[in-house]
Amino acid sequence: MRRTRYGVMALAFAIAFAAMASPALSHHSFAMYNMAVSKTMTGKLTRFIPGSNHAQLIFEVLNPDGTTVMQNGKPLVWGMETGSAAAMARNGVTVESFPVGTIMTVTLHPLRDGRPMGAVGGSIVFCGTKMPAGGCTEKTGKVMGAPAN
Numbered sequence: 443m444r445r446t447r448y449g450v451m452a453l454a455f456a457i458a459f460a461a462m463a464s465p466a467l468s469h470h471s472f473a474m475y476n477m478a479v480s481k482t483m484t485g486k487l488t489r490f491i492p493g494s495n496h497a498q499l500i501f502e503v504l505n506p507d508g509t510t511v512m513q514n515g516k517p518l519v520w521g522m523e524t525g526s527a528a529a530m531a532r533n534g535v536t537v538e539s540f541p542v543g544t545i546m547t548v549t550l551h552p553l554r555d556g557r558p559m560g561a562v563g564g565s566i567v568f569c570g571t572k573m574p575a576g577g578c579t580e581k582t583g584k585v586m587g588a589p590a591n
Contacts, residue, residue, distance in 0.1 A: 475551040475561040484578045485520060487544040490537055492527035508573030520558040522550045533586050545569040547578040
C-alpha cells in the first residue's frame with residue numbers, strides 16, 4: 443500500500459512538472475508569426491524592453507519624410523520581438539546603445555492574427571535620432587545582424 447501511495451505521488455508530481463514545463467517550452471514557438479510574410483518599415487523607437495527570453499522593440503511607424511504614420515488619429519505603433527537581450531548585446535544592441543527616439547528600419551514577420559507585432563526577420567538598421575536624407579537605409583545607418591533566438 444505504501445508503494446502505491448508513493449507511485450501515485452510520483453505520477454502526480456510528473457504530471458504537475460509536465461504541465462508547468464509545457465508553457466515554457468511552447469513559448470519558443472514562432473507559430474504565431476507568419477514566417478512566409480516579411481514587412482519592412484521605418485520607425486522611431488519608443489521603448490526597448492530587454493528580456494531573458496526575447497527582447498522587444500516598440501516603435502512609431504514613420505513615413506519616408508520622417509513624419510509619424512497616423513491611424514484613427516493616433517500614431518501607428520508596432521512592436522518587434524527579437525532574440526534575447528544577451529543575444530542582442532552580442533550583436534551590439536543594448537539599452538544604452540540607442541536612446542528612445544532612435545530612427546530604425548526593421549524587417550519582421552507579422553503576427554498571423556493581424557495585431558501590430560512581429561518577429562525579427564532580418565537585419566535592423568539604426569540611423570540616430572533624425573531621419574537621414576534618403577531615409578534610414580543600410581547606406582545611411584548602422585546595420586545590426588539579425589539576433590539569434
